[in-house]
Amino acid sequence: MSQHYEVLENDQSKRIDKLLTDIISDASRSQIQSWLKNDRVEVNGTAVKSNYKVQRGDQISWTIPEVEPLELTAENIPLEIIHEDEDVIVVNKPSGMVVHPSAGHESGTLVNALLYHCRDLSGINGVERPGIVHRIDKDTSGLLMVAKNDLAHQSLVQQLSNKTVERKYVAIVHGDISHEYGTIDAPIGRDPKERQRMAVVEDGREAVTHFQVLEHFKDFTYVECTLETGRTHQIRVHMRYINHPLAGDPKYGPRKTWGLNGQALHAKSIGFSHPRTGEWKKFEVEAPQDFKEMLEYLQNRR
Numbered sequence: 001m002s003q004h005y006e007v008l009e010n011d012q013s014k015r016i017d018k019l020l021t022d023i024i025s026d027a028s029r030s031q032i033q034s035w036l037k038n039d040r041v042e043v044n045g046t047a048v049k050s051n052y053k054v055q056r057g058d059q060i061s062w063t064i065p066e067v068e069p070l071e072l073t074a075e076n077i078p079l080e081i082i083h084e085d086e087d088v089i090v091v092n093k094p095s096g097m098v099v100h101p102s103a104g105h106e107s108g109t110l111v112n113a114l115l116y117h118c119r120d121l122s123g124i125n126g127v128e129r130p131g132i133v134h135r136i137d138k139d140t141s142g143l144l145m146v147a148k149n150d151l152a153h154q155s156l157v158q159q160l161s162n163k164t165v166e167r168k169y170v171a172i173v174h175g176d177i178s179h180e181y182g183t184i185d186a187p188i189g190r191d192p193k194e195r196q197r198m199a200v201v202e203d204g205r206e207a208v209t210h211f212q213v214l215e216h217f218k219d220f221t222y223v224e225c226t227l228e229t230g231r232t233h234q235i236r237v238h239m240r241y242i243n244h245p246l247a248g249d250p251k252y253g254p255r256k257t258w259g260l261n262g263q264a265l266h267a268k269s270i271g272f273s274h275p276r277t278g279e280w281k282k283f284e285v286e287a288p289q290d291f292k293e294m295l296e297y298l299q300n301r302r
């Protein structure tokens with residue numbers, strides 16, 4: 001598929017890889033540099049490289065390569081299943097596991113494990129994300145609900161849209177939060193300065209996080225966060241926005257921080273109406289060992 005763009009005056013002298021990263025929202029800079037390297041980007045009919053500086057009036061055209069469909073493989077990976085019935089599976093995802101396959105993560109994901117455990121998963125999200133109605137980040141642990149059929153999938157997605165699913169997380173954040181409760185209502189979108197991150201931006205999508213302080217420490221705070229919406233990296237972005245980034249967060253926190261395998265964030269509970277019976281279901285799991293060890297250290301250090 002070929003696309004086109006005419007360089008405007010305020011684009012003058014920008015590197016072409018930077019300009020294309022700004023105007024193509026669903027492609028990373030490294031992807032765009034790969035297109036440039038493989039002569040998929042032309043300016044005025046001639047292929048150019050990443051360091052080309054655009055001029056006003058330049059006609060840029062680029063061809064997005066066809067994405068090869070992933071071959072999903074059922075893999076015998078241990079799963080901690082908290083609940084299962086004919087419609088829904090609730091799993092406790094470990095930190096370090098990706099939810100569904102994508103470029104660079106073709107195997108070892110939660111979906112690969114689910115396919116081994118259960119052949120019947122809803123197909124609404126296509127072959128690459130069967131059963132997946134919501135996600136948590138690779139290095140976030142905790143509860144996910146998975147749909148085993150299309151009826152369940154439609155119901156759970158509708159509940160998420162209606163904000164009736166109850167999702168609570170616990171987190172350890174930098175700094176001592178001065179108040180006991182708070183609501184962060186700030187829209188989230190792609191960070192214009194760093195396309196691999198999300199940020200609070202004016203034209204972002206609605207994002208609301210409620211938090212309650214559970215314990216104060218000298219330079220950290222233990223909090224419970226309740227999601228009203230479910231944007232990518234929402235809690236991580238919102239806590240950074242109020243200057244209390246998550247401990248151990250390599251993307252949104254300080255470079256030198258606690259020795260955790262990723263951010264100190266755990267999806268501790270989830271509640272929803274059962275898609276078939278309408279009965280309210282709620283499940284809760286403890287945080288993983290490294291999270292508990294950090295919390296105990298902070299408690300003993302007081």
